[in-house]
Amino acid sequence: xxxxxxxxxxxxxxxxxxxxxxxxxxxxxxxxxxxxxxxxxxxxxxxxxxxxxxxxxxxxxxxxxxxxxxxxxxxxxxxxxxxxxxxxxxxxxxxxxxxxxxxxxxxxxxxxxxxxxxxxxxxxxxxxxxxxxxxxxxxxxxxxxxxxxxxxxxxxxxxxxxxxxxxxxxxxxxxxxxxxxxxxxxxxxxxxxxxxxxxxxxxxxxxxxxxxxxxxxxxxxxxxxxxxxxxxxxxxxxxxxxxxxxxxxxxxxxxxxxxxxxxxxxxxxxxxxxxxxxxxxxxxxxxxxxxxxxxxxxxxxxxxxxxxxxxxxxxxxxxxxxxxxxxxxxxxxxxxxxxxxxxxxxxxxxxxxxxxxxxxxxxxxxxxxxxxxxxxxxxxxxxxxxxxxxxxxxxxxxxxxxxxx
Amino acid sequence: xxxxxxxxxxxxxxxxxxxxxxxxxxxxxxxxxxxxxxxxxxxxxxxxxxxxxxxxxxxxxxxxxxxxxxxxxxxxxxxxxxxxxxxxxxxxxxxxxxxxxxxxxxxxxxxxxxxxxxxxxxxxxxxxxxxxxxxxxxxxxxxxxxxxxxxxxxxxxxxxxxxxxxxxxxxxxxxxxxxxxxxxxxxxxxxxxxxxxxxxxxxxxxxxxxxxxxxxxxxxxxxxxxxxxxxxxxxxxxxxxxxxxxxxxxxxxxxxxxxxxxxxxxxxxxxxxxxxxxxxxxxxxxxxxxxxxxxxxxxxxxxxxxxxxxxxxxxxxxxxxxxxxxxxxxxxxxxxxxxxxxxxxxxxxxxxxxxxxxxxxxxxxxxxxxxxxxxxxxxxxxxxxxxxxxxxxxxxxxxxxxxxx
Numbered sequence: 001x002x003x004x005x006x007x008x009x010x011x012x013x014x015x016x017x018x019x020x021x022x023x024x025x026x027x028x029x030x031x032x033x034x035x036x037x038x039x040x041x042x043x044x045x046x047x048x049x050x051x052x053x054x055x056x057x058x059x060x061x062x063x064x065x066x067x068x069x070x071x072x073x074x075x076x077x078x079x080x081x082x083x084x085x086x087x088x089x090x091x092x093x094x095x096x097x098x099x100x101x102x103x104x105x106x107x108x109x110x111x112x113x114x115x116x117x118x119x120x121x122x123x124x125x126x127x128x129x130x131x132x133x134x135x136x137x138x139x140x141x142x143x144x145x146x147x148x149x150x151x152x153x154x155x156x157x158x159x160x161x162x163x164x165x166x167x168x169x170x171x172x173x174x175x176x177x178x179x180x181x182x183x184x185x186x187x188x189x190x191x192x193x194x195x196x197x198x199x200x201x202x203x204x205x206x207x208x209x210x211x212x213x214x215x216x217x218x219x220x221x222x223x224x225x226x227x228x229x230x231x232x233x234x235x236x237x238x239x240x241x242x243x244x245x246x247x248x249x250x251x252x253x254x255x256x257x258x259x260x261x262x263x264x265x266x267x268x269x270x271x272x273x274x275x276x277x278x279x280x281x282x283x284x285x286x287x288x289x290x291x292x293x294x295x296x297x298x299x300x301x302x303x304x305x306x307x308x309x310x311x312x313x314x315x316x317x318x319x320x321x322x323x324x325x326x327x328x329x330x331x332x333x334x335x336x337x338x339x340x341x342x343x344x345x346x347x348x349x350x351x352x353x354x355x356x357x358x359x360x361x362x363x364x365x366x367x368x369x370x371x372x373x374x375x376x377x378x379x380x381x382x383x384x385x386x387x388x389x390x391x392x393x394x395x396x397x398x399x400x401x402x403x404x405x
Numbered sequence: 406x407x408x409x410x411x412x413x414x415x416x417x418x419x420x421x422x423x424x425x426x427x428x429x430x431x432x433x434x435x436x437x438x439x440x441x442x443x444x445x446x447x448x449x450x451x452x453x454x455x456x457x458x459x460x461x462x463x464x465x466x467x468x469x470x471x472x473x474x475x476x477x478x479x480x481x482x483x484x485x486x487x488x489x490x491x492x493x494x495x496x497x498x499x500x501x502x503x504x505x506x507x508x509x510x511x512x513x514x515x516x517x518x519x520x521x522x523x524x525x526x527x528x529x530x531x532x533x534x535x536x537x538x539x540x541x542x543x544x545x546x547x548x549x550x551x552x553x554x555x556x557x558x559x560x561x562x563x564x565x566x567x568x569x570x571x572x573x574x575x576x577x578x579x580x581x582x583x584x585x586x587x588x589x590x591x592x593x594x595x596x597x598x599x600x601x602x603x604x605x606x607x608x609x610x611x612x613x614x615x616x617x618x619x620x621x622x623x624x625x626x627x628x629x630x631x632x633x634x635x636x637x638x639x640x641x642x643x644x645x646x647x648x649x650x651x652x653x654x655x656x657x658x659x660x661x662x663x664x665x666x667x668x669x670x671x672x673x674x675x676x677x678x679x680x681x682x683x684x685x686x687x688x689x690x691x692x693x694x695x696x697x698x699x700x701x702x703x704x705x706x707x708x709x710x711x712x713x714x715x716x717x718x719x720x721x722x723x724x725x726x727x728x729x730x731x732x733x734x735x736x737x738x739x740x741x742x743x744x745x746x747x748x749x750x751x752x753x754x755x756x757x758x759x760x761x762x763x764x765x766x767x768x769x770x771x772x773x774x775x776x777x778x779x780x781x782x783x784x785x786x787x788x789x790x791x792x793x794x795x796x797x798x799x800x801x802x803x804x805x806x807x808x809x810x
Contacts, residue, residue, distance in 0.1 A: 015458060064476065064495050067476075071470075095546075139521075
């Protein structure tokens with residue numbers, strides 16, 4: 001199973017390169033199924049076209065429209081493979097039998113038929129499948145939402161019992177930190193499902209978490225690699241099962257500047273208050289990331305939490321309404337923040353990682369605003385201008401530039 | 406049933422106008438199904454893209470690619486109708502159950518399921534269906550070839566037992582002659598299926614003949630009208646059934662400059678020679694239009710026939726091979742010709758039409774090179790530079806500029 005993202009098939013030349021990768025793999029005797037995204041900016045162009053015609057388009061029709069992007073890329077890729085001399089056949093999500101629920105634009109895969117794909121593979125064909133889409137039982141076309149093509153690839157790999165699901169992209173693999181920010185970041189040879197999930201949730205832009213979660217659930221190894229450079233990339237797999245466990249306690253660091261902090265000051269310290277705040281936010285579909293609550297003087301609390309910047313206005317409106325009802329003194333926000341995180345499954349077995357984080361940040365003269373920890377990660381909110389410095393300090397502290405590849 | 410061609414939906418503004426036509430029709434209480442072509446030049450752009458990647462693309466993959474053009478237009482049209490306040494739903498040929506044979510790029514419709522369309526119409530929705538495409542029993546996407554969207558519309562109209570199939574286009578109806586060539590050409594109020602078939606075969610560019618043939622077979626009236634001007638257009642129907650028969654013996658004239666003439670000179674006059682020539686041309690898929698054979702002196706024949714200019718080279722090669730085997734003196738060709746035709750079901754009952762044609766052309770000093778007649782039409786091949794003059798002369802001779810609308 002191979003998956004190619006939009007940038008890998010952005011134009012005719014790149015499509016030909018991708019066809020070459022598939023052709024070579026098939027020539028070695030492998031049965032190859034390739035999942036492909038829409039070419040380059042196709043998806044954005046289709047959204048723009050739709051918005052021109054209807055600023056609030058019906059979601060079913062959006063799916064009907066959007067699904068054409070992958071269909072075009074799939075047909076062209078099959079043509080490119082055929083030209084290299086390998087028979088190839090393309091399928092839409094509907095044709096290949098990817099059955100989803102009825103939630104247009106964010107559908108979930110229910111089942112996958114594999115009969116037709118197996119038949120074509122047995123006939124010696126390379127099979128190309130449109131990513132990002134499926135169909136309901138009622139034959140309506142659906143799309144899977146952000147990161148949907150990764151999800152299609154992983155789900156198909158599981159259904160077809162593939163050996164590995166290769167995710168071809170425009171980076172060479174997964175790094176200990178974003179190399180644009182930390183120049184001595186190193187490419188990892190492999191990483192655990194849980195580590196990549198933590199890093200992705202904390203701002204590392206590699207694969208969408210839904211796809212990794214499905215891969216983890218079915219223990220399907222993922223190989224993140226470049227479609228431009230013929231090198232091994234990074235294996236994402238279950239590391240506990242594997243002998244290959246490195247000693248490094250922290251395996252990667254991540255930075256995100258896409259969050260904003262909201263603080264409700266001087267809330268009466270009564271049970272159920274926090275629950276009320278976060279239930280009402282959930283009702284308006286605001287996802288919360290970090291939460292910190294401090295008990296102040298006079299039994300008054302401060303509650304701070306972070307949300308994606310895109311949800312800030314909606315969250316503020318809701319919180320201000322609640323704040324008024326609760327007679328909280330003040331609702332403030334700060335969107336000039338950054339969040340730095342470290343993650344590694346090794347943290348489960350090793351104490352003192354949090355202390356090392358805080359010391360390293362202090363040494364770099366970075367003030368910590370909020371802290372949150374999970375079993376295998378630690379995140380700190382800092383001022384936005386200190387974000388990159390903080391990331392570099394953590395990367396250095398845990399020796400990630402010297403990690404074995 | 407309404408059908409909108411590519412020029413009617415070429416951009417967002419035009420799509421909105423089309424949505425307005427459908428909305429108004431539905432608001433009057435009609436159940437509306439609209440068949441739509443790809444927007445403007447989409448189809449040509451997709452072909453160009455494919456040729457860049459594979460100059461000889463597999464036909465199944467071409468269909469997969471081409472079908473996206475209508476899918477995009479359908480989804481956008483449904484969005485535009487929804488915006489006007491009418492719920493709308495779009496379907497691909499596959500979803501709506503247009504089952505075809507397996508001849509990719511030139512598939513023929515076998516059956517049409519109408520259950521889902523009826524259900525949505527009963528639910529008060531306007532239904533939009535992609536033209537030009539269907540799917541095989543095996544769920545492979547097929548396209549119907551040139552004029553395929555007209556065919557989809559007529560076949561759906563028949564399957565859904567529609568009252569009429571409106572063909573919206575960029576002209577206001579069917580004229581007695583091409584108004585760009587004959588300025589006093591008049592729009593016809595109605596025309597017989599047979600007349601339009603003759604005129605289309607003889608160069609009038611109105612509707613594809615396959616669609617008209619299906620409409621004739623099932624007696625489905627077609628209404629050819631403008632998507633830009635809200636006026637009645639031309640009804641294509643069975644005129645013999647209808648009281649509305651005009652007295653004009655000729656109902657339209659047509660001109661084509663897209664044919665070329667091939668002549669095989671001095672062929673031995675033996676039985677079966679013509680058969681051999683045309684059988685071999687059929688084998689290489691060259692369609693023949695007019696055929697004339699003259700017996701010359703010494704029992705040697707000249708055989709002349711016309712083919713579409715696009716087939717000229719292929720036809721010449723075949724004919725030269727045969728000519729050499731038959732010891733024919735010479736194979737020549739002339740692609741500097743035009744064909745003028747007159748057609749009208751009234752010709753069945755009236756003699757002397759051919760004589761009037763030839764006199765009119767003689768009076769206009771136009772030499773006739775070849776003649777061919779059917780029950781309801783007469784065609785003459787003339788020099789290309791005389792084509793327009795000949796057309797005007799015939800239009801005048803049969804009083805078509807004074808025809809009742």
